[in-house]
Amino acid sequence: MDIIGRIYEALDDEEVFEMLPYIVSETVGSRSCTFQIFSKNFDLELMRHHYFQKEMDQFYRENGLHVHDLWAKTMLQAGVGRANLHSEFIETADFCKSFFYNEFIRRFGDDSAHCLGFGSETPDGGLVVMGLHRARSDQDFTEEQRSKLESLRPHITRVAVLRKKLAEATTASVGALAAVDCLEDAYLVLSPDRRISFANMAAEALLQQHDLLQTSEGKLYLHRIQDDQRFARALSDTNYNRLAGKMSFLARDKSGLAWRFTLAPKTFEGKTLVLVWIDRCKPAASAPQAMQQIYGLTQAELPILMAVSQGLSAGEISEQHGISIATVRSHIQHIYQKTGVNKASQLAQLVASLPRVK
DSSP, X not given: OOHHXXXXXXXXXXXXXXXXXXXXXHHHTOSEEEEEEEOTTOOEEEEEEESSOHHHHHHHHHTTGGGTOHHHHHHHHHOSSSOEEGGGTSOHHXXXXXXXXXXXXXXGTOOEEEEEEEEEEOTTSOEEEEEEEEETTSOOOOHHHXXXXXXXXXXXXXXXXXXXXXXXXXXXXXXXXXXXXXXXXXXXEEOTTSBEEEEOHHHHHHHHHOSSEEEETTEEEESSHHHHHHHHHHHHHHHTTSSTTOEEEEEEOTTOOEEEEEEEEEEETTEEEEEEEEEEOOOOTTHHHHHHHHHXXXXXXXXXXXXXXXXXXXXXXXXXXXXXXXXXXXXXXXXXXXXXXXXXXXXXXXXXXXXOOO
């Protein structure tokens, strides 16, 4: 299973979730990694880490050092929604003079001084923060490693947000299925042959509307033929576990609204089934402005960006905007190069995960 598949495994596997900092650290290339979730008031709600001593963890929590955590604060000041190198904002030599470095890191004989990380905003106004670290004597992180972490950021953020929603729903509900029914997004569990073994209330509503989904003999199908073909390929790849977690694609309902499908293999009572997560692609109204500010997109590229992220093909965009398909494809390639993605589903995830820019 690849790295993105492992990330989505952490959705409902506590052991994998505990290992998430280690998994990301090994993938990107760092000595240590911390993963934190903050409330909208910047209270530390959760922290997991790789490499740091138990005593460091206890000292950090008991003394509220997240308030003095120069790594996290710098990442957030640099702007949420993108991976950044700490050294781009504070020289390593200056960081090593800070209170946080000398009174916390050095206190425990550690020498971590280089940091690569990100901060992502959650729907409730909280934050998901991840930091990867290297020793002061090591080389700083590279742009290639920054791009790697950036490609993982939306997936890590989505898993963190969903786990929090599941936890809140479980607290307010009785039983795991009731908890899933409290969620706004649609969730189904399928056998390899498409047969539905579970659908939450949101999924049942979609099935009854017949605009996006339909059933035949208890099996799930998508309304549009081209979308159902994508679904078949994704389901096949997920069953064979070749691209688990990367099985994310866009489909449209009868009215043209875009929906995002994410598939992941799960083991239930010894049987391998497929979890299907369906959510509406709802980019913030400020998404074009945010993308332009963060990635340097041109004014001409912005409408193409939004059209691609909503699942339109090059031909449909060409017809909609009255420009040639060659021009559309040229814009799409430039957008992919600037944002570091290589397909429409990744672009849609990137746009959907953006914070609002005032």
